[in-house]
Amino acid sequence: MLTPDLLDRAVELLRRGGVIALPTETVYGLAANAEDELAVRRVFAIKGRPANHPLIVHIPDEEYLPEWAREVPDEAKALARAFWPGPLTLVLRRTSKATDAVTGGQDTVALRVPGHSVAMEVLERLGGGVAAPSANRFGRVSPTTAEHVQRDLGDDVDLVLDGGPSTVGVESTIVDLSSGAPAILRPGGLATEDIERVLGRAVPVRTSTTVRVSGSLESHYAPRAGVVLAEPHEAVQRVEALRAQGLRVGVLGPASLSLPTDVQRFDVPGDPAGAARVLYARLREADEQGHDVLVACLPAASGLGIAVRDRLSRAAAPRTFDPSIVEPTK
Ligand code: TXA
Ligand code: MG
Numbered sequence: 001m002l003t004p005d006l007l008d009r010a011v012e013l014l015r016r017g018g019v020i021a022l023p024t025e026t027v028y029g030l031a032a033n034a035e036d037e038l039a040v041r042r043v044f045a046i047k048g049r050p051a052n053h054p055l056i057v058h059i060p061d062e063e064y065l066p067e068w069a070r071e072v073p074d075e076a077k078a079l080a081r082a083f084w085p086g087p088l089t090l091v092l093r094r095t096s097k098a099t100d101a102v103t104g105g106q107d108t109v110a111l112r113v114p115g116h117s118v119a120m121e122v123l124e125r126l127g128g129g130v131a132a133p134s135a136n137r138f139g140r141v142s143p144t145t146a147e148h149v150q151r152d153l154g155d156d157v158d159l160v161l162d163g164g165p166s167t168v169g170v171e172s173t174i175v176d177l178s179s180g181a182p183a184i185l186r187p188g189g190l191a192t193e194d195i196e197r198v199l200g201r202a203v204p205v206r207t208s209t210t211v212r213v214s215g216s217l218e219s220h221y222a223p224r225a226g227v228v229l230a231e232p233h234e235a236v237q238r239v240e241a242l243r244a245q246g247l248r249v250g251v252l253g254p255a256s257l258s259l260p261t262d263v264q265r266f267d268v269p270g271d272p273a274g275a276a277r278v279l280y281a282r283l284r285e286a287d288e289q290g291h292d293v294l295v296a297c298l299p300a301a302s303g304l305g306i307a308v309r310d311r312l313s314r315a316a317a318p319r320t321f322d323p324s325i326v327e328p329t330k
Pocket of ligand 2: 133142
């Protein structure tokens with residue numbers, strides 16, 4: 001239970017340079033006072049994240065935008081008004097309040113108002129910005145429950161606030177409005193169609209950029225088991241082919257698949273929003289069962305399905321940075 005006492009403690013910790021795990025509607029964040037450089041550096045250390053990968057600053061509401069962004073274009077205002085609090089991050093030109101520690105030395109800052117009562121309460125009481133990446137080790141699956149955070153980061157954080165399972169389940173959609181036409185840097189919990197409806201124009205996805213968006217690394221969100229992607233109609237065939245090679249195979253997909261009875265299935269519904277909500281939890285559960293390979297069914301490529309497909313393809317990408325993976329010999 002989250003008591004007022006616990007919220008007081010969370011805010012006090014943030015004021016004193018502590019690092020806490022904070023529930024949001026997308027995923028749990030690893031939070032530090034964004035104006036406290038030492039605390040922000042601790043976030044990087046705990047995550048094992050390269051210092052040049054910038055963090056998102058979470059603010060209590062859109063009134064705080066001018067403190068952090070020196071230019072707030074009309075399109076940014078329109079999106080903030082339509083979707084905050086919610087799973088949308090805006091990249092804007094920074095003020096000096098957004099330090100190099102937070103922005104990785106870039107001239108822009110990523111800002112968002114999270115739509116979760118616990119996060120909002122903490123931000124309001126703090127009355128300032130909180131820098132928070134997802135509360136997982138760099139390159140691994142993001143946490144959507146307090147228990148996930150506890151298992152990954154446990155004693156390294158000063159406090160884990162439990163706000164229940166994240167309802168959106170994938171990270172926020174990042175929209176760059178810092179120069180010229182808007183572009184999506186990371187598809188996420190807010191559908192592109194919704195953004196385009198408010199702006200009245202097409203908004204392209206631009207994931208390959210000079211900006212270091214770690215969620216845009218090819219291999220990310222990676223469980224330990226291998227991940228093989230399948231459109232629903234191919235899934236059963238894929239499973240059989242992998243099993244024929246002697247591999248232990250698990251499946252992430254809907255109940256409608258006709259799988260052999262001895263294949264373990266982790267329920268990921270076919271509808272995009274439902275898939276987003278449970279994706280990370282199911283990836284973790286499946287990974288704990290010691291399968292060699294997980295066959296992941298892809299949801300339709302619309303709405304939040306774009307984000308789910310994006311995360312699954314990164315989970316399936318060859319690992320380039322994990323030293324525990326040994327290159328196969330020829
Ligand atoms: O839903 C979310 O966005 C979650 C919750 C906790 O709010 N946070 C999250 O943070 O996903 P993180 O650090 O895992 O991902 C933030 C992404 C990174 O890929 C980072 O590179 C990008 O935001 N980012 C931050 N500042 C940026 C900037 N100035 N320009 C472009 N990308 C930026
Ligand atoms: Mg992350």
